[in-house]
Structure formats: C-alpha cells, structure tokens
Amino acid sequence: xxxxxxxxxxxxxxxxxxxxxxxxxxxxxxxxxxxxxxxxxxxxxxxxxxxxxxxxxxxxxxxxxxxxxxxxxxxxxxxxxxxxxxxxxxxxxxxxxxxxxxxxxxxxxxxxxxxxxxxxxxxxxxxxxxxxxxxxxxxxxxxxxxxxxxxxxxxxxxxxxxxxxxxxxxxxxxxxxxxxxxxxxxxxxxxxxxxxxxxxxxxxxxxxxxxxxxxxxxxxxxxxxxxxxxxxxxxxxxxxxxxxxxxxxxxxxxxxxxxxxxxxxxxxxxxxxxxxxxxxxxxxxxxxxxxxxxxxxxxxxxxxxxxxxxxxxxxxxxxxxxxxxxxxxxxxxxxxxxxxxxxxxxxxxxxxxxxxxxxxxxxxxxxxxxxxxxxxxxxxxxxxxxxxxxxxxxxxxxxxxxxxxxxxxxxxxxxxxxxxxxxxxxxxxxxxxxxxxxxxxxxxxxxxxxxxxxxxxxxxxxxxxxxxxxxxxxxxxxxxxxxxxxxxxxxxxxxxxx
Numbered sequence: 017x018x019x020x021x022x023x024x025x026x027x028x029x030x031x032x033x034x035x036x037x038x039x040x041x042x043x044x045x046x047x048x049x050x051x052x053x054x055x056x057x058x059x060x061x062x063x064x065x066x067x068x069x070x071x072x073x074x075x076x077x078x079x080x081x082x083x084x085x086x087x088x089x090x091x092x093x094x095x096x097x098x099x100x101x102x103x104x105x106x107x108x109x110x111x112x113x114x115x116x117x118x119x120x121x122x123x124x125x126x127x128x129x130x131x132x133x134x135x136x137x138x139x140x141x142x143x144x145x146x147x148x149x150x151x152x153x154x155x156x157x158x159x160x161x162x163x164x165x166x167x168x169x170x171x172x173x174x175x176x177x178x179x180x181x182x183x184x185x186x187x188x189x190x191x192x193x194x195x196x197x198x199x200x201x202x203x204x205x206x207x208x209x210x211x212x213x214x215x216x217x218x219x220x221x222x223x224x225x226x227x228x229x230x231x232x233x234x235x236x237x238x239x240x241x242x243x244x245x246x247x248x249x250x251x252x253x254x255x256x257x258x259x260x261x262x263x264x265x266x267x268x269x270x271x272x273x274x275x276x277x278x279x280x281x282x283x284x285x286x287x288x289x290x291x292x293x294x295x296x297x298x299x300x301x302x303x304x305x306x307x308x309x310x311x312x313x314x315x316x317x318x319x320x321x322x323x324x325x326x327x328x329x330x331x332x333x334x335x336x337x338x339x340x341x342x343x344x345x346x347x348x349x350x351x352x353x354x355x356x357x358x359x360x361x362x363x364x365x366x367x368x369x370x371x372x373x374x375x376x377x378x379x380x381x382x383x384x385x386x387x388x389x390x391x392x393x394x395x396x397x398x399x400x401x402x403x404x405x406x407x408x409x410x411x412x413x414x415x416x417x418x419x420x421x422x423x424x425x426x427x428x429x430x431x432x433x434x435x436x437x438x439x440x441x442x443x444x445x446x447x448x449x450x451x452x453x454x455x456x457x458x459x460x461x462x463x464x465x466x467x468x469x470x471x472x473x474x475x476x477x478x479x480x481x482x483x484x485x486x487x488x489x490x491x492x493x494x495x496x497x498x499x500x501x502x503x504x505x506x507x508x509x510x511x512x513x514x
Contacts, residue, residue, distance in 0.1 A: 036427060040434040041088070041124060045080035045132035051442050052076045053139045073140045074148045074214045075193040077132035078155030082187075082207065083437050085125035085156040086180045089163030091430050092121045093246065094176060118243070121164065125156040144216065151214035154235045158206050159184065161238025168245040174348045177433060181340060182291045189333070189445075190298050192217070202302060206234055288345075288381055292337045292389040296330065300396040303329040311455040313474060313482035323477055328451055330397045331405075331476040334389045335412040335448075335469055339440035342382035342413040346420025347432045349377050375501065378421070382413035401475035404483075408472025411490050415464045416440055418497040425504050444469060464493050 053073035129152045133142070142148050163180050170176040187205045192212055202208055203221060209230040212219050219227050308325040311318055386409050399405035419439060424432045446452070447460025448469035460466055467489035474483050 036431045040427070040431050041084060041128050042131040044434045044438050045077070045084060045128055046135040048080045048438055048442065049076050049132050049135035050139050052079075052446055053136060072193070072215070073136065074142070074151065075155075075191075075211050077129070077136040077148065077152045078207065078210065078214060079184075079188050080132040080135075081125065081129040081152050081156040082159040083181075083184050084128035084434065085121075086159035086163035086184060087177070087430070087433050087437070088124045088128070089121045089160040089242070090167040090176050090180050091163075091173075091433075092117060092124075093164045093167030093242075094171070094173065117246070118160075118164070118239070121160055122157070125160045126153070129153055129156045147216065148214060151210055151231075154210045154213075154231050155207055157235045158210065158238045161235075161240075161242040162206065164242035165238065165245050168242065168248075173429060174344070177348070178288075178291065178341075178344060181344070181437070182295075185291070185337075185340065186295055186298065189295070189336070190302055192219075201298070206238065207231075209234065288341055288385045289388050291341060292334075292385055293392050295337050296333050296389055296392045297395070299333040300326060300330045308451065310450050310473070310477065312478055314478040314480060316482065321477065325451070327397050327476070330393060331399070331473065332444075332449055332451055332469075334393055334409055335465065335472060336440065336444050337389055338382070338386050338409055338413045339416045339444045339465065340436075341385045342378070343416040343420040343423070343436045343440055344433075345378045345381035345385075346417040346422075347424040347436050348420075348429065349381070375417070375421075378417045379414075382417045383410070386410055386413045397476075399472075399476040400479045401481070404475035404481055405472050408468045408470075408475060411468035411471070411494065412444065412465050415468065415490075415493055415497060418494075418501050419464065421501050422497070422504060440465075464497075467493065 053076045129149075133149055133152050136142060136148065137145075159180075162183060166176045166179050170179060183206065187207055191202060191205050191208060193215060200221075203219075209219065209222065209227045212227045213231050222230055225233065303326045306325040307322045308328050309320050310323055310328065311320050386406075390406055390409065393399075416439075420432075420436060423435045423439070426432070427435055443460070443463040443465045447463050448456050448465050450456060450473055456466075456469075467483075467486035470486040471483045471490065474481070474486075
C-alpha cells in the first residue's frame with residue numbers, strides 16, 4: 017500500500033512539473049461550462065424534450081470533465097509506458113504501478129469534475145446536487161478508462177488523441193442531451209445512460225438494470241478494460257521503436273521531409289477521413305426534422321427564415337468537425353518538428369521555407385478533412401451556394417490549423433490539447449452556432465471563426481453573397497495568424513535570438 021501511495025504521489029508530481037497543465041485542468045472546465053451551459057440548455061430544450069433549464073445544462077459539467085479526464089488518462093499512460101515497464105521489472109509489480117497510475121489519474125479527473133460542477137453551480141444553479149455530482153464523476157471515470165485504454169493500445173500521440181476526441185465528439189454532439197435519445201444507435205455511446213441519469217429522464221430501454229445500472233456498468237467496464245489492456249501491454253517486453261540550393265529546391269525538400277514522418281502514420285490519415293464521415297453522417301441521421309429559425313442576409317436585407325433542423329445541424333457540423341481536426345493537425349505537427357526545423361535552418365533553409373513546409377503538411381491534412389466533410393455533407397444536404405460554402409469551411413480549417421500551431425508552441429502537447437478542446441468548441445460549436453438561436457451571440461464576434469461561419473451559413477441557405485464584412489474579417493484573422501506563425505517559425509529557426 018505504501019508503495020502504491022508513493023507511486024501515486026510521484027506520478028502527480030511529475031504531472032505538475034508543468035504548472036500550466038494544472039491551471040488548465042481547472043480553468044478549462046470553468047470557462048467551458050460558463051459559456052456552454054446557457055446555450056446548451058436553450059438548444060436541448062428544443063430537441064431534447066426536458067424542460068428544466070438547470071437540468072438541461074447539467075451534462076455540460078460531465079462533458080468538460082469527460083474530455084479532460086480522457087486526455088489526462090491517455091497521456092498519463094502513453095508518456096510513461098517504458099518507465100512503468102522498467103518499474104514493473106525492477107520489482108514494483110504491474111499491479112502496484114497500474115494502481116498508482118489509475119489513482120493519480122483519478123485525482124486529476126476528480127479535480128476537473130469539481131471545477132466543472134462548481135462552474136455549473138455558479139452559471140445556472142444545480143437543482144439536484146447529488147445527481148449532478150454523481151453523474152459528472154461517472155462521466156470523468158468512464159473517459160478516464162477510455163483514455164487509459166487508448167493510451168495502452170495506441171503508441172502514437174496523434175492517433176491516440178484523435179481516437180479519444182472522436183469518441184468524445186460523437187458521444188457529446190450526437191448524444192441524448194444534444195440530439196435527443198430516439199435513435200437506437202445512441203444507446204451504444206459511453207455516456208448515453210449517464211446523461212439520462214443527469215437529466216432525470218427515463219430512457220425506457222434500460223431493462224432490468226435501469227439507467228443508473230447501465231451508467232455504472234459503463235463506468236466499471238471502461239476502467240476494467242483499461243486495467244486489462246494495461247496489464248497485457250505491461251507483461252509484454254517490447255523495445256523502443258525508432259523512426260528514422262535553390263529556394264524552390266529547399267522548399268520541395270522541406271515538404272518531403274515534413275511528409276515523410278506523417279505518410280508512415282496511416283492511422284492518422286484514416287482518422288482524418290473516418291471522423292468526418294461518421295460524425296457528419298450520423299448528425300443527419302439522428303437529428304429530428306423540426307423547424308428552426310435562422311437570421312439570413314439576402315439581397316441587402318436581414319430576415320428570419322424557418323429551415324429544417326436536419327439541414328441546420330448538418331451544415332454547422334461541418335465547420336465544427338473541421339475546426340477540431342485542423343487544430344489538432346497544427347497542434348501536433350509543428351511542436352513535434354521543432355528540433356528538425358532548427359537543423360534545417362542551420363542547413364541553410366530560410367524561415368519562410370520552413371514555414372511553408374510545415375504549413376504545407378497542415379494544409380494537406382486540413383484540406384483532406386474539409387474535402388471529405390463536404391462530400392459527406394453533399395449526400396444529405398446541398399447548400400444553395402457551394403463555392404462560398406466550401407470557401408467558408410476552408411477558412412475555418414486554415415484559421416484553426418494556424419491556431420493549433422500557436423497553441424502547441426505556447427502550451428505544449430498536453431496543455432495544448434486542453435486548449436484546443438476549448439477553443440473550437442466554444443467558438444464554432446457555441447459562439448457561432450446558429451442552432452442555439454436565430455443569430456449567434458454578440459460576444460462571439462471577437463472569436464476567429466465568426467466571419468467564416470457567417471459566410472458558410474449564408475451560402476448554405478441563400479444563393480447570393482451578402483457577407484463582405486465577414487469576408488474582410490476572415491481575411492484579417494488569416495493575415496494576423498499568418499504573421500504570428502511566421503514569428504514562431506523565426507524563433508524556432510533562430511533560437512539564439514530569443
């Protein structure tokens with residue numbers, strides 16, 4: 017027991033070596049819940065069938081805790097696989113090492129859950145504290161198990177992070193609080209029953225176990241899966257894997273070097289395709305065909321029109337998906353190549369050539385995801401102006417690809433992943449989301465995606481173009497982010513100046 021306690025303490029100390037991670041673990045759920053609770057409650061009242069606003073907002077605390085716990089569990093296991101294997105072989109034993117890891121990760125999950133519940137209490141109040149606290153903890157522990165299981169199974173940071181985020185996005189955006197619970201496939205989502213418990217809404221399909229029984233089964237089952245996978249991996253001794261002028265010529269070489277590592281990572285490219293296919297297709301499938309109001313500019317005048325919720329949901333899911341995935345591409349591709357970029361600079365590469373090389377890799381990833389998203393959307397929904405609809409989504413991809421670069425350099429990969437969960441969700445998913453109200457909130461005008469989303473929403477439901485102001489705003493954001501990225505690459509290429 018003393019050994020397990022010592023290991024738990026050392027793991028927490030190791031996590032706290034970057035204080036920004038602890039700050040973000042508390043700050044991210046507070047910001048997320050404070051901004052999301054009101055908007056989610058309004059939307060869920062339309063499509064979810066529950067009328068108590070405080071209950072409708074309750075799952076936002078669970079969502080924030082789930083994401084942070086899943087990411088913490090993933091990196092907690094992934095970043096220490098070799099060290100834990102050596103501890104086990106040195107006599108600590110797999111069970112003690114595993115117990116230390118899970119207890120320390122549980123502490124982090126409880127911290128995130130506590131911050132989320134506190135923010136919810138301040139934002140909307142809590143009608144049933146016991147239900148909300150228990151539900152939020154179940155969310156956190158379910159995703160702690162999922163994150164740890166992914167960390168034990170997938171050895172690549174990009175692939176594992178995409179997997180955790182893919183599960184979370186589908187679970188949240190297409191779950192019973194956001195899209196209702198009438199489609200059978202949603203019953204397979206990890207927090208389906210935990211969400212219904214928090215909403216105090218009976219599913220009618222839980223059988224003898226009941227909704228609470230199934231929620232507890234998911235909690236215990238996800239942790240048991242993580243324990244089993246970790247034990248299997250830890251008992252298998254594996255060695256570390258090794259992965260081994262003219263201006264245009266240097267740029268071409270930089271692009272080749274940039275793609276060399278990532279073309280080997282087939283799973284990343286598969287996820288960049290599979291996530292939008294599954295996520296967007298399912299959003300069309302599960303959304304109820306209800307009327308929804310939206311403010312549109314057409315012919316110089318602004319008017320409120322009634323459109324199908326299916327079309328509205330499908331259209332807005334495209335930039336949400338693209339924003340997340342493009343941001344992750346920028347987050348992981350550039351920080352992982354800082355040392356290589358510094359060597360390229362010493363070899364004679366100019367800053368702009370290194371910048372173009374790295375942004376070229378990000379652009380391919382973002383454009384691939386955008387193209388797949390648009391093709392999938394076309395199966396169920398046809399915007400009235402395809403050219404501007406596509407342009408708006410490409411702009412979202414470019415904006416968040418460059419935001420991901422900046423976030424990764426400033427916060428690192430773990431802290432950056434926390435931030436890249438918050439930014440696209442709050443910006444595209446809430447502040448620009450016309451599903452929540454006919455017009456997005458005024459405070460969203462200060463966020464990067466406002467202009468791009470206005471352009472693509474206008475193009476989705478009108479044939480003309482009346483968003484010149486939004487276009488100029490988008491261009492301004494792209495120029496500013498491009499300049500910031502250039503400054504970052506200049507610092508990477510010439511570290512002695514900083």
